[in-house]
Amino acid sequence: MTYHRNQHDVAIANVSRRNLLKGVAGTGAFVLAAQFPAIRSAMAYATGADGMPHGVVTNPHVFVSIAKDGIVTIVAARAEMGNGAARTSLPMIVADELDADWTRVRVMQSPGDEETYGNQDTDGSRSVRHFIQPMRQVGAGARKMLEIAAAKQWGVDPKDVVARFHEIVHTPSGRKLGYGDVAEAAAALPVPAPDTLALKKPGDFRYIGKGDVTIVDLFDITTGKATYGQDVVLPGMLFAVIARSPVVGGKVASHDAGAAMKVPGVVKVVAIDPTPAPAAFAPLAGVAVIAKNTWAALKGRDALKITWDDGPNASFDSAAYKAHLEEAVRKPGKLERNEGDVDAALASAAKVVTAEYYSPHLAHATMEPLAATARMSGGKWEIWTSVQSPGGARDDIAKRLGVDQKSVILHNMLLGGGFGRKSKWDFAIEAVLLSKSMDGAPVKVVWTREDDIQHDFYHTVTAERLEAGVDKDNKVVAWRHRSAAPSFMANFKPDPKYPGEIELGMGFVDTPFNVPNVRLESGEAQSHVRVGWFRSVNNVAHAWAIQSFVAEVAHALGRDPKDMLLELIGPPRIVLAAEKATTPWWDYGEPHDVYPIDTARLRRVAELAAEKAGWGRQLPKGHGLGIAAHRSFVTYVATVVEVAVDDKGNISVPRVDTAIDCGFFVNPERIRSQIEGAAVMGLSLAKYGEITLKNGRVTQSNFNDFQVVRHDEAPVVTNTYIVENGIEVPASGVGEPGMPPFAPALCNAIFAATGKRIRRLPIGDQLA
């Protein structure tokens, strides 16, 4: 058995804080060690970061170390799942303010530990949005310390000393020292107060905003060395797979492990207990098979005989539930926002346009199925996994084990996709439970693709009903929107019945349209499956319905869809209506004055996407253009899709043009990759995405019946146009906001091409 290569990789990729100190000290480097309170006065604007658990840390000691040879090591504390923010963009911000030579920078992944590193919950498109300012402060602090250390060594005025591209220069004399030369002396200095830091002028940035730094893992990814949770190998490790209750809320009535134990290589069969609802991220009930390799574990699982007690969701049927949700939006619901008098305005309207939309549950289907490895030795638990919230997972696991947080070390590996699924760490808890059953021996829990598709925390299912009243001058004067979707809050509290403020804030109560009479209502919806959050969350359904409906209203009035959209967005203004929402308006956790709803910015992206796409241009037969614009994660995105529909109803997408205004941007190259990816994921969900249930069981199981877009059907070209902003415009989200406009732009394009309106996703064979 040759485990050594992997052991080595694991050790390098995931060094605990303690090891970091020891390891770096051992090579003759320094680690800044004093405490540095997080004073935010050096920050130009407030963000929602302060409202996140453990907030932000601006201490250079925590994030930067410099070896005598000048190698700068920057700690990445957030999860890297493919958008490049955690391991490239944030360290690059530090390196820029430090004025380090990027080729001499190494990035080291931190363990899960929010008390040390600040919030690590990599979710909600928050990484750059919340950390651009703290990371600049970290880099500028470390730079100033190097300058003071060099000035002392030379006996000169620090004002004449400047750190520049990995050297410290005494400008009057031209004398120079390398960063490594003064690193040790700098370590002994007090840390400069935040208000004494000189942040770079944006014109002096070397890396920020340029887009010419490639992701730090690029070489390792292309050579197979990049290590994900599935790839962790420990000496003497055992492998486990679990047969989980096929119905949420079910449990094992009885099981017979006899045949499974006879499979060569199988070591143990362990039952996993159910957790009563609300179960948060607790594992599903089931039976685990622990073996000497994954294959033996899989064969052992096939040999298990299990009788399930399916519990209260045994008869759940998603087709019946669809009808239930549709009924819920055909009658008055819970009021969420009200302006004017919609009933009166609809009654007196010259024309009323009505449409209903339905979008189903989706699975995340990250390319890396879930996996976690756990072991216990010497009273310490160690977990190797790929989670979006390593700190939250560590703390929760410590609590479940009834041990101190510090005795649980969570090494976070690269995530082979996340999309919200890996915000839930049920699989890491499973690994701990199974290792515990083996007296702390290392056990890796492997989820198969079938496990992943059938035991997800699914994107919610949504029914929407929209009505627009139009006056005799063809102005939209009334807007009634009802939405019903089971809430992910059911994971955390019993039977919430209605969406929480987070869900309502995602494209519903923040509808920015310039209509005098608006009424928004939620229909009642109970949860029978585990609902989670999927990239851009409720925005997917709301933007699809609203932006499709805009084009439907345009059609009913004989208007151009782009002109109709701009008219509904209305004149440039700050929209205050959402602040009057019945449930307090949640704006992605951000202060409303820093990130207001600015219709000028929404208009600008719509106009930019339309202009770049050549809106109105002549198209070949069977082609159509569609547009949609949506603000989410405090970022503004508009997309124009060109679709081609052949005579058999097959769709292809020759071109996508997307404009994004995400405030001041850090890494435009990765913004482009996110927009390109969002087009593919948007096309996947529009064309194929659907999870259905019968008898409480998920019908789909693998990529044959939960299809995603493949190479030959992907958009041929996605062009991305990034709105330029100064650094005074707060950076906003990128990972998610590319998603919501795609499906409605596509469906609007299909209507333009064929006259067929899609009101139910996925499109499937509706065009055949």
Add this chain to the structure above:
Amino acid sequence: MVSIRVNGQARSFDGDTSMPLMWYLRDELGLTGTKFGCGVALCGACTVHLDGEAVRACAIAMSDVAGKSVVTIEGLDPKGEHPVQVAWRNVSVPQCGYCQAGQIMQAAALLAKTPAPTDKQIDEAMYGNICRCGCYQRIHVAVRNASKGA
């Protein structure tokens, strides 16, 4: 007992010969560059070369690889500078990166046989390799850039 060559090295396996090659590479040899994605040859993440052909290692049993030669991503080029790997880096293809080893092995096998593929040939060859992050546009460009027709 199954004897095979993996990345040029002679290996023998005396375990359960129904074990898929993928689990042998990952669990027994620790060659984790070959990724587990679906287990049933639907996603291509586990693509390796078997006697020069791109195959899905998850769907080939050890009993079927006796006497054959396997190349994994770790063995594609000693320095990681196969033209496909270089092309991949030049256009910054990966996002999460999990599927990329399989994509690269598929593309390398295509170009070994068809040095100047058409767009349609690239589509057909890469059809079986899923990328959930949606890097297809760049994958296509990278394959074209690595080809003789570029």
